[in-house]
Amino acid sequence: MKSPENDKWLDEALSEVIGSKKTRTDFDHWKQRHPEAVEMLTSRADIEPSTSESSLNIRRIIMKSPITKIAAAAIIIVAVVLSINIWDNTTPVAYALEHTIKANHTVRYLYIKVFKDGEDEPKEFWVECNESGQIKNARLHMPEWSSPDDGAKVGIWKEDKVQIYFKRKNTLFIAADKIVAEGMLKLVEECDPRLAVENLYEQEQQGKLKIEIDEPSDKAEPIIVTATYLSDSASPNKREVLSVDQETKLVTEVEFYQLQYGQYRYTGRQEYYNYNQPIETKTFTLDEVPADVLRIDQTIQEVGLVQGQLSDEEIAIEVVRNFFEALIAEDYSKAGKLLEGIPADKMQEIFANIKILRIVSVGPAGPHPIPETKGLVVPCRVEIEKDGQTSLWELDRLGVRQVYNQPGRWTIFGGI
Amino acid sequence: MNLNSETQLVKAAQNGHLESFGALYERYHSSMVALAYSMLAERDLAEDAAQEVFAIACCDIGSLKSKDRFGAWLAGICRNVSRQMLRANINKPVALSKDHAAQSREDAEDRREAIRRAVWSLREAERELIVLRYFDGFSQAHISEVLGVSPQAVNGRLVRAKRKIAEYLKQNGLTGDDYEKS
Numbered sequence: 001m002k003s004p005e006n007d008k009w010l011d012e013a014l015s016e017v018i019g020s021k022k023t024r025t026d027f028d029h030w031k032q033r034h035p036e037a038v039e040m041l042t043s044r045a046d047i048e049p050s051t052s053e054s055s056l057n058i059r060r061i062i063m064k065s066p067i068t069k070i071a072a073a074a075i076i077i078v079a080v081v082l083s084i085n086i087w088d089n090t091t092p093v094a095y096a097l098e099h100t101i102k103a104n105h106t107v108r109y110l111y112i113k114v115f116k117d118g119e120d121e122p123k124e125f126w127v128e129c130n131e132s133g134q135i136k137n138a139r140l141h142m143p144e145w146s147s148p149d150d151g152a153k154v155g156i157w158k159e160d161k162v163q164i165y166f167k168r169k170n171t172l173f174i175a176a177d178k179i180v181a182e183g184m185l186k187l188v189e190e191c192d193p194r195l196a197v198e199n200l201y202e203q204e205q206q207g208k209l210k211i212e213i214d215e216p217s218d219k220a221e222p223i224i225v226t227a228t229y230l231s232d233s234a235s236p237n238k239r240e241v242l243s244v245d246q247e248t249k250l251v252t253e254v255e256f257y258q259l260q261y262g263q264y265r266y267t268g269r270q271e272y273y274n275y276n277q278p279i280e281t282k283t284f285t286l287d288e289v290p291a292d293v294l295r296i297d298q299t300i301q302e303v304g305l306v307q308g309q310l311s312d313e314e315i316a317i318e319v320v321r322n323f324f325e326a327l328i329a330e331d332y333s334k335a336g337k338l339l340e341g342i343p344a345d346k347m348q349e350i351f352a353n354i355k356i357l358r359i360v361s362v363g364p365a366g367p368h369p370i371p372e373t374k375g376l377v378v379p380c381r382v383e384i385e386k387d388g389q390t391s392l393w394e395l396d397r398l399g400v401r402q403v404y405n406q407p408g409r410w411t412i413f414g415g416i
Numbered sequence: 417m418n419l420n421s422e423t424q425l426v427k428a429a430q431n432g433h434l435e436s437f438g439a440l441y442e443r444y445h446s447s448m449v450a451l452a453y454s455m456l457a458e459r460d461l462a463e464d465a466a467q468e469v470f471a472i473a474c475c476d477i478g479s480l481k482s483k484d485r486f487g488a489w490l491a492g493i494c495r496n497v498s499r500q501m502l503r504a505n506i507n508k509p510v511a512l513s514k515d516h517a518a519q520s521r522e523d524a525e526d527r528r529e530a531i532r533r534a535v536w537s538l539r540e541a542e543r544e545l546i547v548l549r550y551f552d553g554f555s556q557a558h559i560s561e562v563l564g565v566s567p568q569a570v571n572g573r574l575v576r577a578k579r580k581i582a583e584y585l586k587q588n589g590l591t592g593d594d595y596e597k598s
Contacts, residue, residue, distance in 0.1 A: 010578055010581065010582055011550075013527075013531050014531065014535070014546065014549075014550040014578075014581070015550050015553070016528070017528050017531045017532055017535070017550075018535065018546070018547055018550040018551050019550050019551050019552060019553065023445065023446040023449045023450075023463075023551075023552060025441070025442055025445040025446055027438040027441045027442060027445075030441060030445075030467060030470060031434075031438075033467065034467070034470070034471045034474065037470075037471040037472075037474035037475050038434060038474065040474065040475045041429065041432055041434060041437055041474045041475070041477065042432050042434055043432065044430065044431060044432035044478060045431060045432025045433070101572070130583070131583075132576065132579040132580060132583055133576065133579075134576070134580060182539070198569060198572070201566070201568070201569070202565055202566045202568075202569050205566040205568065205569075206566065
């Protein structure tokens with residue numbers, strides 16, 4: 001196959017398919033269709049000092065002049081030529097982030113450890129990339145501290161499919177969904193040294209951080225790159241210190257610091273190992289889960305309720321109501337399908353000692369406190385019987401959302 | 417691009433100068449249509465989205481603090497508007513009909529469909545980049561203004577996104593040689 005950057009065919013194909021016709025840009029037409037917006041903008045002139053109209057007109061006339069355009073182009077060309085000359089003359093061999101960005105193109109395998117200050121156990125990531133450098137397979141080990149709600153977990157990512165084993169709950173969750181897959185991929189990408197270096201490079205170009213490079217004469221010693229975020233950047237008070245292998249130009253470690261009381265305090269580090277040492281295929285499977293694991297496989301069964309014509313809030317309430325009605329009727333199969341697809345026998349086990357007597361109230365539905373879940377919260381109260389005693393069970397954080405990869409179906413999530 | 421000029425246009429528009437807003441409209445309208453198209457995959461919807469983007473921008477321009485980042489600010493509005501339109505059309509297929517290829521037996525049309533599928537199989541950020549690049553032939557400098565990243569990063573990401581497309585097409589039996597023969 002011809003490579004895209006050396007070949008015109010892909011450019012032609014993409015231009016043909018995407019760039020089918022020119023866009024019609026007509027501000028006068030837009031103004032006619034949006035008189036209220038226009039009025040809102042022009043009314044600002046009453047409260048703000050106005051910029052000289054004539055000077056703007058002159059600038060526009062000048063910039064539209066062909067001679068000006070040619071002159072401007074000439075200046076740009078001269079500037080580019082000058083900058084190339086300056087670059088060539090002053091930095092022929094010195095290390096720069098671009099060297100690592102280039103070296104990163106060769107990365108196919110990588111093992112990463114992420115340490116947080118005060119915690120012994122690291123997060124671990126095994127990453128396999130394809131020939132283009134895109135992540136093809138990933139495995140994650142997330143320790144207890146990384147997610148106190150879920151506990152420690154192991155995850156496998158491959159394209160749009162994820163498997164997550166929740167150790168504490170002895171539950172294996174399987175889903176084929178872009179949103180879940182992208183969420184997990186994001187976890188991997190957050191510690192991908194290739195993206196980290198590109199990000200630093202971009203921020204430096206935008207003047208948002210200061211880069212200092214210490215390149216020791218002893219080639220066995222790593223190059224130390226200190227990136228200090230400036231006050232107007234997205235992460236002010238943050239500093240990253242990268243160790244870069246002098247021979248390969250690949251990053252071997254990044255340390256993170258936060259400015260507190262005038263001192264940069266260490267907050268954690270990421271260590272990168274085994275660049276391009278092939279990882280065994282079985283690493284990217286979850287064969288080691290216990291035989292008695294609770295398996296919730298959303299790729300092989302329909303889960304939740306169909307939304308139909310109901311609004312998001314209405315369907316969320318309907319799911320919760322149906323769930324408790326199923327429990328009252330002791331229909332554990334139906335209840336399990338409304339709780340992410342938990343098998344009926346497991347539901348029966350969970351509710352062996354609790355009998356749901358009646359629904360006292362359900363709703364109203366509101367936004368979930370964790371926006372990333374893209375779900376709603378449905379507060380509800382039910383009367384239950386436990387150990388011969390009747391009591392009121394109040395659930396104020398019962399989450400409901402769309403089922404992964406099953407558009408139009410909604411389920412309770414996150415346990416009850 | 418003349419950064420000063422754009423900053424001044426934004427400042428003037430913030431002061432209620434409609435002609436300056438018009439100049440910004442002319443500069444960015446086409447790229448907003450492209451950006452919306454990358455999410456909505458329908459030309460007419462994308463045109464509508466772009467109209468709405470400028471209506472919102474026209475009303476809210478006073479809230480823009482970083483006057484040198486007008487393009488990126490506008491792109492943020494565009495993404496929100498497009499997402500709202502996607503949600504409003506939630507029961508409608510977003511990008512491509514599944515049986516289109518089966519209906520269209522013509523080789524050339526199949527190839528076009530394969531390329532569209534390759535583009536819409538990319539992640540959102542990559543798709544934005546590809547569509548902006550090929551929709552109206554925007555320069556890397558203009559794309560960098562809209563996406564708020566450096567031109568170098570635009571270049572690197574374009575190469576990677578194109579590699580992904582080429583790989584997708586290869587897996588689906590379409591190479592440069594096939595394309596050139598068609």
